[in-house]
Amino acid sequence: MGVPFLDLKQQYRSIKDEVDAGIRQVMDSCRFVLGENVRSFEKEFASFCGTEYAVGVANGTDALRLTLLACGIGKGNEVITVPNTFIATTGAISQTGAKIVFVDVNSSTYNIDVSQIEGAINERTRVILPVHLFGQPADMDPIMEVARKYNLEVIEDACQAHGAEYKGKKAGSIGDVGCFSFYPSKNLGAFGDGGMVVTNSDEIAQRVRMFRDYGQIKKYEHLVEGYNSRLDEIQAAILRVKLKKLNEWNNLRRGNTSIYDELLKDVDEVITPSKAEYAKHVYHLYVIRTKKRDKLQEWLKSKGIGTGLHYPVPLHLQKVYEYLGYKEGDFPVTEKCAKEILSLPMFPELTKAQIEKAVTGIKAFFAKRHLFVKSRTTDDELYNRGIR
Numbered sequence: 001m002g003v004p005f006l007d008l009k010q011q012y013r014s015i016k017d018e019v020d021a022g023i024r025q026v027m028d029s030c031r032f033v034l035g036e037n038v039r040s041f042e043k044e045f046a047s048f049c050g051t052e053y054a055v056g057v058a059n060g061t062d063a064l065r066l067t068l069l070a071c072g073i074g075k076g077n078e079v080i081t082v083p084n085t086f087i088a089t090t091g092a093i094s095q096t097g098a099k100i101v102f103v104d105v106n107s108s109t110y111n112i113d114v115s116q117i118e119g120a121i122n123e124r125t126r127v128i129l130p131v132h133l134f135g136q137p138a139d140m141d142p143i144m145e146v147a148r149k150y151n152l153e154v155i156e157d158a159c160q161a162h163g164a165e166y167k168g169k170k171a172g173s174i175g176d177v178g179c180f181s182f183y184p185s186k187n188l189g190a191f192g193d194g195g196m197v198v199t200n201s202d203e204i205a206q207r208v209r210m211f212r213d214y215g216q217i218k219k220y221e222h223l224v225e226g227y228n229s230r231l232d233e234i235q236a237a238i239l240r241v242k243l244k245k246l247n248e249w250n251n252l253r254r255g256n257t258s259i260y261d262e263l264l265k266d267v268d269e270v271i272t273p274s275k276a277e278y279a280k281h282v283y284h285l286y287v288i289r290t291k292k293r294d295k296l297q298e299w300l301k302s303k304g305i306g307t308g309l310h311y312p313v314p315l316h317l318q319k320v321y322e323y324l325g326y327k328e329g330d331f332p333v334t335e336k337c338a339k340e341i342l343s344l345p346m347f348p349e350l351t352k353a354q355i356e357k358a359v360t361g362i363k364a365f366f367a368k369r370h371l372f373v374k375s376r377t378t379d380d381e382l383y384n385r386g387i388r
């Protein structure tokens with residue numbers, strides 16, 4: 001038996017009765033859009049994050065995009081973010097008409113390098129958009145400081161950080177606005193798409209509500225055209241059940257991380273994830289780094305061990321962003337990460353035996369390489385002998 005990268009079925013089985021009852025209740029009510037479940041889930045999620053307001057939207061990308069629009073961002077404005085993220089972060093920026101401005105990430109947390117932000121600010125800058133990558137918050141205090149100095153908004157991309165904390169505060173609640181995705185693989189995942197905007201600003205919450213629902217301030221009164229980007233009732237009913245389990249699931253992820261860290265500590269060729277002192281990490285992903293990434297991934301695949309790459313091509317080198325004028329070498333830390341990162345299996349229900357199996361696979365790979373170097377045997381010869 002191999003080790004899957006992610007297994008959502010086990011989680012569903014563990015909460016099936018409650019989830020099925022929630023879905024059934026929505027179907028019986030025939031109230032599918034913006035009803036009681038969305039309203040209640042918004043309250044419950046705001047309370048979980050420690051914010052005044054939460055507004056459910058169709059997905060995490062729209063959480064970011066509608067937030068930017070609600071903050072009045074558009075053509076002529078610049079938004080500072082990182083190239084070491086999923087394209088949804090930057091898509092949300094450029095789709096408002098604003099310009100994406102990249103700064104590199106820090107080599108230990110892989111989050112925005114706060115020392116580089118000030119140098120990227122000019123008179124067009126309106127927003128700093130840090131991403132809490134892999135479940136670890138960016139260093140928010142210096143970000144807030146520079147934002148206040150230049151009168152900028154801070155919008156947190158917390159799409160990978162449900163329940164993570166920065167100095168005791170929940171990710172998403174520290175900046176002006178926090179944006180979440182409920183894509184099924186997230187720490188809090190729906191059975192389809194979903195997203196949420198959290199904030200303490202009444203004005204921003206109201207404007208996001210308006211943008212998500214055709215720009216209506218009340219039925220058939222439209223201040224702007226707006227969009228159709230609503231969290232639906234079935235997803236909200238499922239997410240209400242799952243939110244109650246989120247802390248427990250995040251603890252299990254942390255437990256799995258400790259096992260990985262311990263087992264991998266003597267493997268010199270592997271760098272395990274670092275945890276910043278300020279952070280309560282929720283390990284959306286457990287991402288190691290190694291110079292032999294591609295070969296290791298291939299090897300693990302051959303042993304039935306699932307892995308992922310988050311992300312193999314930095315955004316500033318993507319074809320779609322050629323027009324921004326960046327080139328190779330502009331963001332060396334991001335570029336190094338893209339070549340070396342490897343995400344290992346990580347989900348709450350992952351067992352110790354599965355982690356041991358994945359690590360045994362990693363250790364066998366490096367042992368084999370040492371043998372290879374010593375004996376100068378060719379890769380093909382090793383393969384033919386069944387070692388590779």
Ligand SMILES: Cc1ncc(COP(=O)(O)O)c(C=O)c1O
Pocket residue numbers: 059060061062085086088089131157159160180181182183193194195
């Ligand atoms: C960092 C980050 N930002 C934004 C998103 C967008 O979320 P969604 O897929 O729900 O649109 C994701 C999720 O995939 C993400 O990982």
